[in-house]
Amino acid sequence: MDDLSSRQVHLDFHTSQYITEVGKDFDAEEFAEALRRAHVNSVTCFARCHHGWLYYPSRENSELMHPHLKRPRLLLEQIEACHKRGIRVPVYTTVRWDERVLREKPEWLCRDVKGDPVNRGGGQEAHFCYDICLNSGYREFFKKHILDIIHVVGRENLDGLFLDIVMQTECCCEDCRRLMKEEGLDPDIRMDRVSFAELTLNRFRSEISALIWEHAPGISVFYNDPGIDPVMRRSIDTYSHLELESLPSGDWGYDHFPAMARYAAHFGKKMIGMTGKFHTAWGDFHSLKNKEALEFECFQMLAMGAGCSVGDQLHPWGRLSDATCRLIGEVYESVEAKEPFCTGAVMEAEAAVLTPHEYLNPILDGRELPASLVGAVHMLQELSYQFTVIDSEDCFDDYKVLILPDEIPYSEKLERKLEEYVAGGGAVFGSYHACIRERSSLYGVKDVRESEYSREFVLPGSVIGKDLPEEPFVMYGRGTDVGAADSDVIMQKVHPWFERKGKRFCSHLHAPARGGVQGTEMVQKGNVLYCAHPIFRIYREYAPRWCREMFRDAMEILCPDKLVSHTGSSQVQCILNQKDDDTKILHLLFYIPEKKSENIYTIEDVIPLYNMEIRVFLGGRRAERIHLVPECKEIPFREEDGYVVFRVEELRGHQMAEIKYVGQEEI
Ligand SMILES: [Zn+2]
Incomplete structure (x- = not known):
């Protein structure tokens, strides 16, 4: 991908068959000129939408062209006019959502164990969100559709393909049941179906990328799924670049992009961040995002080494909104001026957060970011540390400190890798369940078990919590009880009078501290610190400032010469x-x-x-x-x-x- 994709518009065009005179106001020169004036250098335009309609003169499926399309060459005209102005036009098509398939080819839909269609996107009736099975007859249709786009647009005019809705979906349809048995998997066992969903997706991406690059060598190819995870990393060769879909005013929120971009930066691919111009999310016609919000979202992309993409939706009659072009233009003018200082720059990192993401399954655990990861990202950002997000397969030696948030599962392999890293001078901060068993030579603790109390209190001291008042502070979550083996206790904890349960309770929430010292909150073994509570999840859920102070004091020990x-x-x-x-x-x-x-x-x-x-x-x-x-x-x-x-x-x-x-x- 060349640098010309740094200021992109992703121009949705999902247009219902109940809308008439589609494209009637489209003027190719006016369209491309409006984009040029808005400092746009790439625009993703539509070959096919989620309603199942095509916007180009298909040779293979002319019956699927939008029934009310006034400009049968709409996509081709968009490409021609934009290319004249040096604007790239990657072409969009949908993969797993298609209303026409839902209506006319129900045999191509994924089926759950009861035989019902699968609506993972949670679309409300009426919708186009039943997932299509990639092992059904649809696969051949899709391959022909891709070749049709390449042939009709022409290899020389095709800059790239954006393939949308490519997530893992568990499927129990007849085709999948047969293929699972051929693989030695049992379709009646959930874990087998889940593994098969991953296998299906990886095979699909390999086959489709090979097909595309055989017929259109060198064009950009991206499969869109808002979860950027280690599974995707393993089939990264099927992508030319990454587009990180994350609309902060939609389901993603403002916490998603920073964590994902820091992690995705390790995949060795150029990346583009993708937000939207909508006040809320996709499909929010006739709304405008506040300019200040769009500025932040784009400038944050630049700071994290990504190009920018702003989602919009073209009105069915084909004319771009003047107000939207002005909004994007004002922000992109600024982005263009800043780009020379951002292109080719790399984020520095003194610390790395090991993401719990790699231990989660997108089907079984959902796509939400783990709370402990978001809490760690918040604390590090607020303390102005330079950091990245990695997984256990990455090299640890590039970082001064490794942070293991709350719920990194124990494995001997990871423990050994961490011990080698520490022996080489690395520092580790681990909390709660992070790579720990009953004993841990890494942390120098023994007799590790779950605490009896869902609320305990930490005691600030001269090392950890040194700027806090010297009195107990509550921790909003159950921690562990640990004994120091060959480590030093650097913070202690106090129990509540009793656990609130049954008929025993005090006031509105937890019982107060009983006084004295009843346990260990934080230990230090050389360059390794362990905290007994899930400090990152607690920060994500409640943001107690004392937790950030505790973490800051720990980082001051582990990470001298803060950048x-x-x-x-x-x-x-x-x-x-x-x-x-x-x-x-x-x-x-x-x-x-x-x-x-x-x-x-x-x-x-x-x-x-x-x-x-x-x-x-x-x-x-x-x-x-x-x-x-x-x-x-x-x-x-x-x-x-x-x-x-x-x-x-x-x-x-x-x-x-x-x-x-x-x-x-x-x-
Ligand atoms: Zn299936």
Whole structure:
């Protein structure tokens, strides 16, 4: 994929057969010109939609062209006009949702154990959300459809294919039952069906990518499924690049993109973040996102090394909304000016969070991000650590600290890998159930068991919780009881008077602390710290500031020479990128998502922050000059204990600082 996909519009066009005069107002030159003026350099346009209709003059399936399509060459005209202006046009088609199949080919639908169709997307009646079985006769139809697109559009005019709705679905249809038996799997056993769903998807992607690249070598290919996970990583060769679908005002929320983008960055593929221009989510016709929200979402993509894609939906009559083009244009003009400082830059990482994601199954456990992962991402962002998200197959040696949130299951293989990492100088922070059994030589603890109490209290001390008042603080969740074997206790805990159960209770919530010290909260064995409570899940659920203070104090022990610190709000995101051999780009983002309504989060106000002092560790290298970019305003700095220190007089939403330096890093 070339860099021309950095400012994309994903132009939905799911158009019901009950809508007439489709494309009647479409003017190819006006369409492409509006996109060019909006600084768009790639637009995903539709070959086929979820209603099952085609928007090009199909040779293979002309009966599937939209019955009221006034412009039979709509897709081809879009491509021609955009190409004249240097705008790419990847072509969209749907894979597992198609209303026409649902109506006319029910034998192609996935079936659950009772023989009913499967609606994993949770679509409300009426909908097009019954998943299609990829092992049914549909597969041959789909392959012919792909070849039809390639032949009609023409290889030379086809930039790429965006294949939507490609998730794992458990299926009990006759075709799947037969194929499972051929594989030695039992269709009546749930786990066998779940494994077969993964196998089906991997085989489908391999076959389809091979077919596409045989007939259209080199075009971009992406299979859309909002869950970016280790399963996808294992078939990554079937993708040309990644598009991270994450509409913060939709089901994804503002927590999804940062965790996913940090993880996906390891897949070795170029990536694009994808949000929407809608006030809520896909299909929200005649709505506009607040510009401040769209700015944050796009600028955050830039800071994390991704290109931008904004979802829109073309009106059935074929004319783009002026207001939408203005909104996207204003944000993309800014993105274009910032791009030279972002292209080719890589996020720095002193810490890595091991994601619990790889131990979860997308069918059995759902696609929600684990609470402990989101809690860890929040804490690290709020403390301005530079970090990434990895899985257990990644190399650990690139990071000073590894964070194992709450629920990483124990395995001997992982424990051994962690011990080797620690022996080589690495540091580990683990909590609650993270890679632990009854004893743990890694953490230096013994007699590990589940605590009797669902609420206990930590006691701040001189090491952990050093800035907190010296009195008990509640932990909102059950932890473990542990004994120190060859580790030092660095924080203690207190029991409640009793557990609230049966007829025994006190006041509205948990019973208060009984006094004294009844257990161990945190231990240290050299470079390894263990915390007895699920501190990350608790932070995700309740955000107690004392938990973040505890974690901050632990990180100060484990991660000396912190890369970036600042005097601003905990809501400032600081993301440090390395660019070329002599430049660091520091992104500062200060936007506060608000839950103004019952249903969605958004951002409406940009609140300026003044006179923030920033410290960036240069490790023996000397800063030459610092500019605020892209405005190219030079600012003064001083050097102090290996840090370059400077002030940003005003942070209004997003600001980049370019730090040019000389010399080699001291190791
Ligand atoms: Zn099936």
